[in-house]
Amino acid sequence: MVPPQDLKVDVVIPALNEEKSIGLVLDAIPKGWVRRVIVVDNGSTDETAQKAKDAGAEVIFESRKGYGSACLAGLAFARLNPPDIVVFLDADFSDNPAELPRLIEPILVRDAEMVIGSRTIGPRQRGALLPQAVMGNKLACTLVEFLFDYHFSDLGPFRAITWEALERMSMRDPDFGWTVEMQVKAARLKIPSVEVPVSYKKRVGTSKITGTVKGTVLAGYKILYTIFAHAVDDE
Ligand SMILES: Nc1nc2c(ncn2[C@@H]2O[C@H](COP(=O)(O)OP(=O)(O)OP(=O)(O)O)[C@@H](O)[C@H]2O)c(=O)[nH]1
Ligand SMILES: [Mg+2]
Numbered sequence: 001m002v003p004p005q006d007l008k009v010d011v012v013i014p015a016l017n018e019e020k021s022i023g024l025v026l027d028a029i030p031k032g033w034v035r036r037v038i039v040v041d042n043g044s045t046d047e048t049a050q051k052a053k054d055a056g057a058e059v060i061f062e063s064r065k066g067y068g069s070a071c072l073a074g075l076a077f078a079r080l081n082p083p084d085i086v087v088f089l090d091a092d093f094s095d096n097p098a099e100l101p102r103l104i105e106p107i108l109v110r111d112a113e114m115v116i117g118s119r120t121i122g123p124r125q126r127g128a129l130l131p132q133a134v135m136g137n138k139l140a141c142t143l144v145e146f147l148f149d150y151h152f153s154d155l156g157p158f159r160a161i162t163w164e165a166l167e168r169m170s171m172r173d174p175d176f177g178w179t180v181e182m183q184v185k186a187a188r189l190k191i192p193s194v195e196v197p198v199s200y201k202k203r204v205g206t207s208k209i210t211g212t213v214k215g216t217v218l219a220g221y222k223i224l225y226t227i228f229a230h231a232v233d234d235e
Contacts, residue, residue: 001105003033009104010083011037013057014070015091019047021204025089026055028097033104038077039091040070066175075166087160092203094128095158099198103160106194113165114186114193117158122197129200133210140180140223147231150187155179155223158198165191176209176219177226184230
C-alpha cells in the first residue's frame with residue numbers, strides 16, 4: 001500500500017539513554033509514511049539527543065522523568081501542528097520500525113482508530129519478551145477483558161492512534177501506566193481498536209523496565225493499579 005499523499009503521521013519516541021539504538025530505530029522508519037519523528041529525551045546522560053538529531057528527528061526535552069511524561073511532552077509538541085495519526089515507538093530497537101505501515105493500514109481501510117502492535121501474536125526472538133513481561137501482559141489483558149469487555153493480547157509500546165481519539169482520551173499517566181491507560185480508555189470510550197502482529201527482538205543497550213527487578217515491580221504495580229482505578233471510577 002502507498003500512503004495517501006495528504007496523510008500526516010507523526011512518530012513519538014520516548015528515549016532515555018539509548019545512544020546505541022536510537023539511530024538504528026530512526027533509520028528503519030519508512031520515511032514515505034511519516035511527516036516527522038519526535039524523539040523525547042528524558043534527561044539522557046549519553047549521546048541520545050545528538051544521535052537523534054543527526055538522524056533527522058525533532059528532539060525535545062522533558063525533565064519530568066517517566067515514560068508517560070515523555071509521551072505527554074511529545075504530544076504537547078505535536079499539538080502545535082497536529083497530525084492525523086500518532087505512532088508510538090520505543091527507542092531500544094526491539095520493535096521493527098519497518099512494520100509501521102501495518103499499524104496504519106487498519107485506520108485507513110478498516111475504520112479502526114487505535115491499532116496495537118501485539119508481540120504475543122507476532123513472531124518474537126527467543127528471550128525478547130522476558131517471562132515476567134509475558135505473564136504481566138497476560139494478567140493485565142485478562143483483567144481488561146473481564147472489567148471492560150475489550151480484548152487485547154498485549155500492552156505493546158508500538159501502536160498507532162488517530163489524533164482525534166487520542167485527544168478524547170485526555171491521557172495523563174506519567175510513567176508505566178501509559179500503555180494500559182490508553183487501552184482502558186479506548187474500551188471505556190468505545191474507540192474501535194484492533195491488533196496486528198508485530199515482531200519483537202532483544203533490545204539493543206541496557207534495559208530499564210522489565211529487565212530490572214525494580215522496573216518490573218514498579219511497572220507491574222502501576223499497570224494493575226491503573227486498571228483498577230479506571231474500573232472503580234465511572235465518571
Ligand atoms: N522517557 C523515558 N523513557 C524511558 C524511561 N524508562 C524507559 N524509557 C524508554 O522506554 C522504552 C522502554 O524501556 P525498556 O528499558 O526497553 O523497557 P522494556 O521494553 O520493558 O524492557 P526490555 O525488555 O529490556 O526492552 C525505551 O525506549 C526506553 O528508552 C523513562 O523513565 N523515561
Ligand atoms: Mg524494551
